[in-house]
Amino acid sequence: MDSEGLPPAFTLADAEVRGLRKDQVYAMLSSGGIERVGRGVYLRPEAIDPAFAPxxxxxxxxxxxxxxxTSALVHHGLSDAIAFDSDIAxxxxxxxxxxxAHIAWHSFDRATFTVGREHLQIAEHTTVAIYSPERTIVDCFRLIHREGDDVAHGALRRWLRRRGNSPSALMDVAAYFPPAESRLRRALEVLL
Known part of the structure; x- marks a missing residue:
């Protein structure tokens, strides 16, 4: 009984589709071949970067x-924060x-949920979604009351220092979020 044919993160239903019974999954769990990371969700620890495990x-x-x-900012190199929880929308x-455990849930409006949403392959047959740097900065300005002024402005300064980034691309994303657009426009006027 081997976990090799399973994706890096899987449910009991995924295991059953691949021909494993529940007792076989529990045997792999007790032998340390896999870890339980949520209710009915398991992880092959050696198969995935720990930063993407949650x-x-x-x-x-x-x-x-x-x-x-913040989790997306760290991934994009726009923050040095060490987050205890993974921010997931x-x-x-x-x-x-x-x-x-260690998940900070965020509920985003369905109408704008896919704006700036990108996919990243983290292992063979395993793709996850992450917001683009531009969307993440806009979200930090949109939720500045929760994320903090320093986080939003620090990420924007780092993003502007990078070669190839365009304030117009950032404002294109911000156009979907009018309250954040005005805050971001004022911040750009000060920084540019």
């Missing part, structure tokens, strides 16, 4: 789960999956 686990249950806010009105 997101991959949630994605096994909620394919629309998307890395956002789901569409507003969707039930949050229970049993996951």
């Amino acid at each position: 997101l991959a686990a949630v994605t096994a249950v909620r394919p629309d789960a998307t890395l956002c806010l 789901i569409p507003r009105g969707v039930r949050r999956s229970a049993g996951f």
